[in-house]
Amino acid sequence: MFNRDLWSEIWHSIKNNKLRTFLTGFSVAWGIFILVLLLASVKGLENGVTRQLNDDASNAIFIYPNETSKPYGGFEAGRRIVFKNEDIEFIKNSFPGYYEYISPRFRRSVNAKYKKETGSYTVVAVKPSYRIVERTVINMGRYLNDNDIENKAKVAVIGRKVVEELFKKEDPIGKYVTFNSFVFKVIGVFSDEGNEREESNIYAPITTMQLLYGNTDEINDIAMTYNPDFNLAKAISFSDNIESNLKRKLSIDPDDQSAFFMNNSAEAFSDISNFTNVLRVMSIFIGFMILIAGIVGIGNILVFIIKERTKEIGVRKALGARPFEVVKLVLLESVFITSLSGLGGLIFAMGLVGLISPLVDAPAFSNPSVDTITVVTATVILIISGVLAGLIPALQAARVKPIVALRAD
Amino acid sequence: MIEIKNLHKSYKMGSNSLHVLKGIDFSVKEGELVAIMGSSGSGKSTLLNILGMLDEADSGTYNLDNVPIKNLNETKAANYRNKFLGFVFQSFNLINYKSALENVALPLYYQKVNRKKRLQKSLDYLEQVGLKEWANHLPNELSGGQKQRVAIARAMAAEPKVLLADEPTGALDSKTSYEVMDLIQQINDKGNTILIVTHEPDIAQMCKRIVHLRDGVIEKDEMVEQVRASQYV
Numbered sequence: 001m002f003n004r005d006l007w008s009e010i011w012h013s014i015k016n017n018k019l020r021t022f023l024t025g026f027s028v029a030w031g032i033f034i035l036v037l038l039l040a041s042v043k044g045l046e047n048g049v050t051r052q053l054n055d056d057a058s059n060a061i062f063i064y065p066n067e068t069s070k071p072y073g074g075f076e077a078g079r080r081i082v083f084k085n086e087d088i089e090f091i092k093n094s095f096p097g098y099y100e101y102i103s104p105r106f107r108r109s110v111n112a113k114y115k116k117e118t119g120s121y122t123v124v125a126v127k128p129s130y131r132i133v134e135r136t137v138i139n140m141g142r143y144l145n146d147n148d149i150e151n152k153a154k155v156a157v158i159g160r161k162v163v164e165e166l167f168k169k170e171d172p173i174g175k176y177v178t179f180n181s182f183v184f185k186v187i188g189v190f191s192d193e194g195n196e197r198e199e200s201n202i203y204a205p206i207t208t209m210q211l212l213y214g215n216t217d218e219i220n221d222i223a224m225t226y227n228p229d230f231n232l233a234k235a236i237s238f239s240d241n242i243e244s245n246l247k248r249k250l251s252i253d254p255d256d257q258s259a260f261f262m263n264n265s266a267e268a269f270s271d272i273s274n275f276t277n278v279l280r281v282m283s284i285f286i287g288f289m290i291l292i293a294g295i296v297g298i299g300n301i302l303v304f305i306i307k308e309r310t311k312e313i314g315v316r317k318a319l320g321a322r323p324f325e326v327v328k329l330v331l332l333e334s335v336f337i338t339s340l341s342g343l344g345g346l347i348f349a350m351g352l353v354g355l356i357s358p359l360v361d362a363p364a365f366s367n368p369s370v371d372t373i374t375v376v377t378a379t380v381i382l383i384i385s386g387v388l389a390g391l392i393p394a395l396q397a398a399r400v401k402p403i404v405a406l407r408a409d
Numbered sequence: 410m411i412e413i414k415n416l417h418k419s420y421k422m423g424s425n426s427l428h429v430l431k432g433i434d435f436s437v438k439e440g441e442l443v444a445i446m447g448s449s450g451s452g453k454s455t456l457l458n459i460l461g462m463l464d465e466a467d468s469g470t471y472n473l474d475n476v477p478i479k480n481l482n483e484t485k486a487a488n489y490r491n492k493f494l495g496f497v498f499q500s501f502n503l504i505n506y507k508s509a510l511e512n513v514a515l516p517l518y519y520q521k522v523n524r525k526k527r528l529q530k531s532l533d534y535l536e537q538v539g540l541k542e543w544a545n546h547l548p549n550e551l552s553g554g555q556k557q558r559v560a561i562a563r564a565m566a567a568e569p570k571v572l573l574a575d576e577p578t579g580a581l582d583s584k585t586s587y588e589v590m591d592l593i594q595q596i597n598d599k600g601n602t603i604l605i606v607t608h609e610p611d612i613a614q615m616c617k618r619i620v621h622l623r624d625g626v627i628e629k630d631e632m633v634e635q636v637r638a639s640q641y642v
Contacts, residue, residue, distance in 0.1 A: 320491020
């Protein structure tokens with residue numbers, strides 16, 4: 001099928017129609033160019049949004065208490081829900097194997113003071129496992145550990161922003177900071193990739209803070225991650241289970257939607273991936289529509305070429321060319337032109353994307369790129385286009401009657 | 410070699426039907442050199458087209474080398490043409506972007522002869538028509554006579570049973586015409602069967618047999634004393 005003679009035939013007919021071949025090739029290249037740019041943009045959008053979600057672990061669930069909206073079990077509506085340490089234990093005991101890490105959060109605003117510098121920050125009191133849920137990155141020193149919890153140690157891990165403001169260029173590790181009237185020792189500095197605001201926070205052991213602030217067992221909210229092996233459906237049913245169990249434990253109407261809020265990142269991720277999938281399908285659709293213009297162009301040219309070559313095709317048939325061989329010639333020529341020019345468009349688009357990708361870094365749009373799937377999709381579309389474009393002219397060529405073609409002119 | 414019985418052919422021309430061939434009985438033996446003569450409209454080209462399987466008869470039988478030619482689909486007709494027939498046309502019909510050599514090699518390409526063998530064989534045939542030095546020239550670099558000789562080499566390259574020539578000298582001056590006829594006679598001398606459609610009496614006299622067509626029937630079928638073209642060259 002791919003012998004030298006066939007290629008020389010194709011080469012001849014392209015060489016004889018350089019400008020026309022170029023013009024139609026351009027329309028196909030343009031179509032592919034736009035298709036690839038669209039797909040790369042969708043990828044960029046996906047990257048951007050995903051990165052914003054990356055603030056927390058992708059399998060995180062947060063539970064925020066609120067007020068009840070319905071009377072239940074002898075309580076009136078409007079009761080403030082407050083989580084306690086035992087609620088964490090309750091979830092741990094009810095769902096072994098379902099959760100991966102779990103930590104309470106206990107927040108207090110403090111005025112922090114180091115030497116002459118002061119600032120107001122939020123201390124988030126947590127357990128060591130919280131580092132995984134929040135995806136905290138330790139830059140210096142260490143994070144909280146179990147000993148700190150056990151000993152109710154007055155230690156703090158402070159955010160990068162806090163270091164900048166309180167310590168300027170000084171090394172904060174081992175220094176003592178005053179939070180309101182309590183003195184804490186700085187044991188680590190962290191940063192957080194997804195969220196800069198997070199970096200003005202301070203982490204301290206939950207036990208220490210509960211002791212200092214009224215020896216309470218209350219907590220503000222619950223942060224956890226579910227078993228990473230769970231798929232989306234399982235993750236959502238898990239958070240639904242927690243919700244109904246907590247409602248039973250805390251005497252809340254099962255239908256009460258406002259007593260507390262479950263924030264499951266699985267849902268957000270699934271929304272995003274649905275969204276980008278729709279966008280991707282739309283891009284392929286739009287790109288294909290544009291390509292159709294190119295396909296019609298190539299088909300048009302080939303029809304003309306066949307008209308011009310009617311006599312030649314007649315001669316070939318008189319010399320023994322079978323209809324299939326004529327069809328093959330025209331189809332291959334079409335596939336060749338579309339593929340080659342499409343490849344040009346693809347390479348050009350990839351080059352452009354590669355060039356601007358490092359420059360584009362908006363919050364919801366980062367690192368647009370062309371992946372293998374895009375390239376494969378484009379290639380398949382091109383070959384289909386080539387066949388479609390060549391089909392009508394090829395059949396037209398196969399129908400050429402040698403006697404008509406050879407009638408002396 | 411060729412046997413035709415009671416061949417009829419008519420063309421629809423709008424509402425009228427034009428009866429072109431009205432019962433032709435005709436046979437050609439191996440090694441003959443036959444001229445088919447007739448004024449325009451006598452049906453000589455139609456007969457040649459049917460012989461060349463470029464057109465199909467309405468009724469009658471046609472046997473070529475004892476193979477009945479009927480109910481041909483396109484692929485089958487192409488195979489038969491490739492195997493049995495060589496064509497020479499008035500307007501040469503060389504493919505203008507292919508060199509003389511490639512033109513000659515084309516029927517061999519459709520016979521699926523491999524490239525090397527094909528080009529060797531084509532070169533041999535070009536040598537036989539005296540155009541070896543012109544092998545790599547394009548048709549528009551050749552004179553009319555040279556073009557027709559390339560076309561004859563092309564027709565012969567496939568080693569056909571019958572060579573069909575439609576007014577092979579129609580577009581040539583008389584000197585070149587005789588050169589071409591000389592070549593055709595030489596090919597015939599080697600035992601090849603050749604049919605020539607012509608309306609020029611001097612060309613017809615260079616064949617061994619003349620079939621006169623008139624209004625779709627054979628008017629006269631005579632053996633003639635062959636005039637050798639070489640004496641005019």
